[in-house]
Amino acid sequence: MRGKLELRAFAFRFAVGTSLVSGVAAAPSAAWAESRAERELTRLTSALEQSDPAASQAAIEGLAALGTPASIATLQAFVRAGRADPVTDRVVGALSTQPTPAALPLLVELSHHRRAAVRIAAHGALAKLQASEATTLVAEGLRDGQSEVRGNAARLLGERGDRAAVEVLFLAFERGVPEAAEALGRLAPAQALPRYDAYLGRRALHVMLSGYTRFMERADIDEASKLQIVATLEQVSGPVVKQWLRSQLAARTKPAEQRVRFAIAASIPRVVEGASGAEKAAGAAPGAEKPDEAAPKPETAP
């Protein structure tokens, strides 16, 4: 019954879409659209199992493009029947390319797959969904036993732009996920800067600078906060900071950023070239890197 309803919904969308493309003013009959959608679903479903990889790939992409509960359910059944790695990867890749809310349950399921690559791709697809719960679902990736899954989740949260993720990103950063720095730089409010600054000396300098770079790029961060960033890093000093300040000077071209430019330009000569004690403390010295790897380790995915 539910499948029928889904098919009808798809048929309606299909009919509307067709009518818009073809410019036909009158909508075709519901029965005709339903029939056509069913035929398409049937065609794609049968194409899925073809031995020709190209045909199978096209069917996967077609079902993902349809984006209906029925087509996603077909893909779900297809994956659950057991597939070789490239096929599973293609399914999750197609869902990422053509995000659809209907794919949410399947993506959640795939975000618990034993292969890290599948989980990473599933998180990528989830991050593209507008659904509010997607942020929470992607943030689950920060709990993963594999560092690349955690790093990917942190990066996706930053790109997604949902500020609800700031707290969990700070926790991830505290636990040692270096990618959380850049995400925090994208999302954290200016008031959170002192909290971020507190990691100077506890996290590698290049990791910290990746976050500061994002803070500096943001229009919603006020000028005073950006000046404070420059002042803080001037205290850290050293060649890495100096290089970073130079790159910031080159990037701050807008008239509104003039005071920040002046501050950077004034700061650069004061930054000592040799690695200072402060810079060493901030983790610039080789070997002072303290990246993400503190978690208890499960087995490596084969």
Add this chain to the structure above:
Amino acid sequence: MKTHDWLCRVGCALIIAGCAAETMAPAFDLHLPPAGKEQQAILEALVSAPVPASRAAQPRLVAVGAAGVSMHDASSGAALWSTPARPDSEPLLLGELVVYAEGNRLRALAASDGRERFSVPLARQALLGAALGAGGRLFVSSADRRLDSATRGASVLALDASDGSVLWERAVPGRLGAPAVRGDFVLVPWNYQHLSALDARSGRERLRLDSKTDVVRFVSSQAAGVAVGDRGLRLLAAGTDPLGGPTLALDGASLPGQPSLMPSGYEPLPTPGSAESRIVVAFALAVSTPGAPAQLRNDGSYLVFFRHVFGFEPSGALRFARVLGSDAVQAQVTAAGLLVVTRSGESVLLDARDGRPRGTAALGFEPLAASLEATELRGSEPTEPALPMRAMLSEVALDADSRLVPTRAYAVRALARLPEPEVTRDLLDIYRQGSTPQGLATVIAEVLRQRASGAEHLIGALGERQDFLEQTRPAPLEVIAPALENMGAKQALPLLVERMLDHETPLQHLPALVRAVGTLGGREALQPLEYLLQLYRADSSFAAHPDALLEAARAIARIAGEAGRAPLEELAAAPLTHPALVDEIGRLWLPASEQVAAIASAPPTAADSPRAGLDRRDVHSVFAEHADELRHCVLEELDRNPRLGQLRIAFVAQPDGTPRAMSLSPNGRELRACLIPRLNELRFPAFDGERHLVDYVVSVRAFADEPSTAAPTPAEGPWWQAGLARGSTEPAQGEPWWRDQNSLQALVAEAARRAGAANTSTATPAVPAPPTSTAAPTAPAPPTQPGATGSQAPAQDEWWVPAQ
């Protein structure tokens, strides 16, 4: 015909004479002791000799410390006297005398004031033991240190206890044990089979007894009689088989480390500070009627194992378990319990019933060795609250000292026999501690499977999963799942399924989990099992380890029966299904005999090929697994012998995997005392062939060519930071990883430097350290961690490497 008869008779006579000459060869005297009535009279005199009275009114102990020898009141710890000395053996407190070896001399001090009575050369290099007899005679056994048994000799010497003048001496061309005095006789075991009674006045051998049933490793004169034995203990009896009486119901072989009931009389007295005296079976025999089996004083016996003390009922049941503050250096049974002198300079009297302290005293220094004469010490009634057995055993089991794995394992087994459900949680907690050695974890896993109560604690733990943000570790599913399966805990099914489908569940623990789901779930388990099997039937996640999938197929077949056949066969026929899974499904509905044949015809794998015996990999993997427990023995040996390059361990492997007749080279007393009990605890894989000799040689790694470095400092900051460097993408700086993480390596390196220094000082070229890259070719490679591209760990981190 007659000539033939005559030849036969002459031949037989010669053979009999030869045999008689062999068996009756004199040990101490060419004149053989008379047989018949006189021999029986001597035997009866030995059995019924008056009980030696307690010599000292005041309980005393003599201790050896860095400064010398001192006498103390055992109840208060107060020093009665002290004198500078550097004993090479443990002291013996013998009534009015304190004797010990120093260099090649025997020194005797007056027990009353510590003044030297005499100092005489030892007849042989090694002091085996001494006993003080009536009439002021001191009897001393000593032996050559030569290893060659053909040329090694031993002597028993009678000295005047007042001035050390020699009264008589008897030499033996073989092995001789420590003496004991009974009435007018000196009893000496020799060549492991004989016990001779010598006339105390003349040294003449008056009686010789041969053991037909047991090795004669020690003789001891006690109030209850003359005790002889090896693993078991018997009292000398006056009957037709004097050494064949009933044995004491106390079995050292069942105790951790399989200690002897008494120290071997054939071995030199331990050097002060050696590990040997830290493992003691303590008991005292109660006086009983002649001929009756030996009874235990206080109806109890004790095991002292470094700093663990166990008290036992006569039946062997555990009475108490205690953890001392530091290692014991000596212990003695008293009228009220067990007096223990510890390395930290405390003497503690433990109550015989529950091990609570009846009194403690501080000696004021750290003794290396001690001898006690405090059999009548009673102390006062304990004031500490009595601890339940569970608490006492948990304390022992949780002791993080890696030397004490045998007693920790013993405590774990005893703990597991308690019925309280909380014990299951305790065992799980111990298992989950990061510091729990692998050997102990194996024991816990084994006993947890046999628990019948406490399923709720296991289910509670099942809810814990790996979470990076929360810094939680996964539950030990490899232990929990089989335990729940054995308990039949069906209520665990939802969480078991959850863990089964959790990608964080380690692959190696998945088969046990799948099996438990199948067993407990019945038809309810079919859906999740089918999901797992189908989803991953062709996925590379299980390519190397498909066991969980095979287990799922078996469970489905078992639950669904014939109804499950078609879907499984369809799955097997589907393209890209894992070949091992296809094979397994193909076997599922074969008759049992054909299943066996199918398995037999399958290409053999390392896991299922029959074993004719142990191979090097088997042996190495067991040693590698237990390296933590053995490490400190080798470290101690390195301290004694910084040039130690390799260690040869030989033993007879039994088909059931137990080792027998363990031997070592080098064969130092301290190394043996420390290592052999632990080696005897090892369990190798069982095999089908006959028992065989295993010779395992390991090179103790010495990084003599490493630059000298400062001692590693413990990492600061939160715990996870210790692991951060492993995943670093930056090049590792500073110390090599093993210096930080393997304290042994630093110590070995230190020993190697000391050896290097010694070599330099004697102008001998230093022995080059073995290259680490060629070390441990069979060591399993550690799992690769994604992201760990910066500082790669070496392929092995065992503290030794196979030398073959």
